[in-house]
Amino acid sequence: MVAPPDNDVLWARALHFQHNDSPALCGVSLGVREGEILAVTGPRGSGKTTLLQCLAGVLPARQGEVWFNSTPVHTMGSLARERLRRDRFGWIDPSPLLLPELNAWENAALPLMLRGTSRRRAKAAALEWLERLDIGGCARTRPPQLSRPERQRIAVARALAACPTVLFADEPTASLHRAEGAQVLRTLTSAARSHGITVVLAAHHEDATAVADRSVSLLDGRQVNTVHLPPVTEEGRAPCSLSV
Template sequence: MGEAISSSETHAPEILSATGVDLSYGAQLAVRDAHLSVARGEVAAITGQSGSGKSSLLYCLAGVLPVARGQVRFEGRPLGGLSDEEISTLRREHFGFVFQYGELLPELTIEENTALPLRLAGQRKGPALAAAGEVLGRLGLGGLRDRRPSQVSGGQSQRVAVARALVHCPAVVFADEPTGSLDSANAAAVLKEFLGLARSQGTAVVLVTHDPAVAAQADRRYSMTDGVLSPGEPL
């Protein structure tokens, strides 16, 4: 038998990086000289208190906010060189998003909410709903597919948001306090399902949180104070 290769000798390819990133709101510098790297299938947590700049950095990484200086790269390609249309296509086809309050569309069913990224990418309704149903089933939500968001609990709604973020097997999911609105039991359950499904798909996750228990589930942790990001520490 061949000699086993240790994890320290194997490295998943980098998929997302930030180099020397600054972000300003007028005269206020919200992010200062941030450096970050995330590999395929890796979960990176950015911790910090409210107002520290962690959410601002997340939106820079996702191409939602333009950086004032430095560079964000996805698969080696600088986001700063992309047109607005190219950025929109990138976010629609390769990125997923999970927010603190789920932000489901009230007029759509649970299944339709989950299928939304596929429908926006041009997939036909039947296959999109079938894919949504499969992911909902994996998250224990198969029986809720015909309900509206107002007919499910907060924990269930957040699971639906996770399903929606992962249904199109994105390369990267950006999660902004994804369990912040839940009690500890529901938060732990949602986080376990979210990260388990993401890792099984090889999806990288960039997770913003102020909760040390949430950050402890990551593979690498960064901390942010007054717009300054500390070097990432493997956990």
């Protein structure tokens, strides 16, 4: 087992994973530098979510290695991986998963309070990020009374308020209209850059690559250099060209 390069905050080698005997990752390797924004692109079903979950320790890879700051995540037990996600990682889902009984600032402050941060400090951090994301006016409103774009901004604020070392964003604009999604992406990435947060961003459209420092593409669980997926023809079939 060889330790990763010192300048990579995340490093993975030859990751393999299967869902119900169906390959989801097939030998994926990559490194992410500190403060870098990496876009993981590809069509739906290409393995983007599985890759992020393996990198974050949500799913233990069946084969391969995952390192975080030269610490082998792939050898950690489930409790150690859970602490790592709580203390060092942030996560944004495609749909805003908020607690309906808590208001906006309480949802945004929740990860900090779970770490043991005082309610006062957690509230201050949450309110700061809600303001930065132009959702401060809804700080005391509960999620059921808010629109989907507003709820997604709260989810982004929740991920950023805890100042994670690495933020995993899994299709964070999938539930938004294109203009709203582009604005959330710009805000997310500019906030991450200003705080030196490393971001691994999964997306299936070109907007993600425009805000990222670098991108990698997946197709059927494998890394590819380029992916071209033409619109489906009337016969329901279209050729697929790729270079690997």
